[in-house]
Amino acid sequence: MSVPARAGWATRLPVGAKVLALLALSITTVALRGVPAAVILVAITLTLALVTRVPGRMLLRTLRGIVLFAVAVAALQWWWTGPGRAIESLLDLTTLALLGLLLTATTPVGDMLEAFVRWAGPLRHAGVDPERVGLVISMAIQSIPATITLARETRDAARSRGLAGSPRALLTPFVIRIVARAHETGAALQARGIGD
Amino acid sequence: MAEPRSERRAEVVLDAAEVRSPDGRVILHPISLSLTEHRIGIIGPNGSGKSTLARLVNGLVEASSGRVLVDGVDVARHGAAVRRRVGFCFTDPAAQVVMPTCVEDVELSLRKSIKDRVRRREAALRILERFGLGERADVSVHVLSGGQRQLLALAGVLATEPDLVIADEPTTLLDLRNTRLVAETLFGLDQQLILLTHDLDLVRRCDRVLLIEGGQVAFDGSAEAAVAQYEATV
Numbered sequence: 001m002s003v004p005a006r007a008g009w010a011t012r013l014p015v016g017a018k019v020l021a022l023l024a025l026s027i028t029t030v031a032l033r034g035v036p037a038a039v040i041l042v043a044i045t046l047t048l049a050l051v052t053r054v055p056g057r058m059l060l061r062t063l064r065g066i067v068l069f070a071v072a073v074a075a076l077q078w079w080w081t082g083p084g085r086a087i088e089s090l091l092d093l094t095t096l097a098l099l100g101l102l103l104t105a106t107t108p109v110g111d112m113l114e115a116f117v118r119w120a121g122p123l124r125h126a127g128v129d130p131e132r133v134g135l136v137i138s139m140a141i142q143s144i145p146a147t148i149t150l151a152r153e154t155r156d157a158a159r160s161r162g163l164a165g166s167p168r169a170l171l172t173p174f175v176i177r178i179v180a181r182a183h184e185t186g187a188a189l190q191a192r193g194i195g196d
Numbered sequence: 197m198a199e200p201r202s203e204r205r206a207e208v209v210l211d212a213a214e215v216r217s218p219d220g221r222v223i224l225h226p227i228s229l230s231l232t233e234h235r236i237g238i239i240g241p242n243g244s245g246k247s248t249l250a251r252l253v254n255g256l257v258e259a260s261s262g263r264v265l266v267d268g269v270d271v272a273r274h275g276a277a278v279r280r281r282v283g284f285c286f287t288d289p290a291a292q293v294v295m296p297t298c299v300e301d302v303e304l305s306l307r308k309s310i311k312d313r314v315r316r317r318e319a320a321l322r323i324l325e326r327f328g329l330g331e332r333a334d335v336s337v338h339v340l341s342g343g344q345r346q347l348l349a350l351a352g353v354l355a356t357e358p359d360l361v362i363a364d365e366p367t368t369l370l371d372l373r374n375t376r377l378v379a380e381t382l383f384g385l386d387q388q389l390i391l392l393t394h395d396l397d398l399v400r401r402c403d404r405v406l407l408i409e410g411g412q413v414a415f416d417g418s419a420e421a422a423v424a425q426y427e428a429t430v
Contacts, residue, residue, distance in 0.1 A: 131307070181291065188291045191283070193305075
């Protein structure tokens with residue numbers, strides 16, 4: 001859940017600096033090969049999470065959310081290319097998830113929205129509404145926890161009907177609910193005059 | 197936020213407004229009426245067209261034929277202008293509350309009207325105070341009770357200072373305590389209120405009640421008479 005921790009020095013850093021740092025570390029994570037580099041990057045990210053005082057519960061929740069996906073990818077990598085790449089993938093995905101958490105946990109959405117609107121300012125000359133661009137990006141970031149909740153509810157509903165192993169029973173209602181929620185949110189924003 | 201004025205109203209006129217689905221099915225038969233009362237209730241069975249009728253008023257649904265006017269302004273032509281005057285509160289606040297904390301959500305509604313961030317935050321905090329959510333300003337919206345979340349959704353709507361508030365079954369998902377909390381807040385507003393509800397006790401407090409059945413106005417009159425007619429058909 002990307003609820004800003006609102007504590008610590010990192011919250012006061014400029015959003016631009018944090019986004020650039022996030023980008024630099026993400027590119028480094030993807031570009032550097034080998035398990036030792038992946039271990040160092042996970043360690044750096046975990047250290048950053050600790051020094052920026054990201055709440056432990058939030059950290060655990062993020063790790064829990066990514067672990068299933070990361071393990072599935074790692075299993076495939078193990079099958080295709082061996083244990084080295086598998087461990088590297090697992091660690092890299094964990095690093096990327098933690099980096100995303102670091103940004104959202106130390107940046108109030110309002111600050112993020114202001115920054116995106118400012119950065120999209122030059123696009124005004126091309127007929128693009130910066131306010132709308134900022135809103136869309138902020139909404140996309142905010143929608144992640146709600147999407148995870150919908151996925152869990154859909155999975156539980158499938159389980160309760162004895163259909164846990166059916167991709168159709170999981171994916172079809174999940175996609176329908178995501179689209180319905182997006183539609184409802186769009187209507188609610190429109191009703192509040194946001195984006196008009 | 198400006199000081200509340202007493203009994204702010206708008207005149208809503210439906211002029212043979214009809215809504216059809218894309219495949220031509222009639223969802224709302226042509227309706228002509230004028231709504232000027234301070235508290236207007238809309239009741240009727242599920243799927244009768246209540247929400248469609250309410251959504252017509254602020255342009256969330258467009259009339260297939262006919263017109264909808266709010267104080268003479270055509271909703272189809274000037275939807276944005278009408279939505280500035282007509283606030284809409286949904287049944288499920290989860291779709292309406294989009295920011296992570298209470299104060300940020302109210303601030304979102306104020307982005308257009310107050311450009312300065314400090315002033316915007318101060319205004320948002322004042323609004324939250326008014327709704328009894330002042331101490332929850334920086335709290336995650338996910339930890340609010342159902343009633344508090346609905347109040348926050350309402351605060352986000354009222355931040356734009358509409359003259360008319362439409363509330364679409366705002367108490368349906370709430371327990372008794374939260375229902376009372378939200379109902380007292382709604383009926384305490386100086387704004388004109390159009391309330392869609394299945395709660396017949398609530399609707400009895402309205403000045404005028406429309407009973408919608410099968411996409412038509414089956415009754416239009418006093419609350420007691422509307423409720424009696426509705427109960428007779430169930």
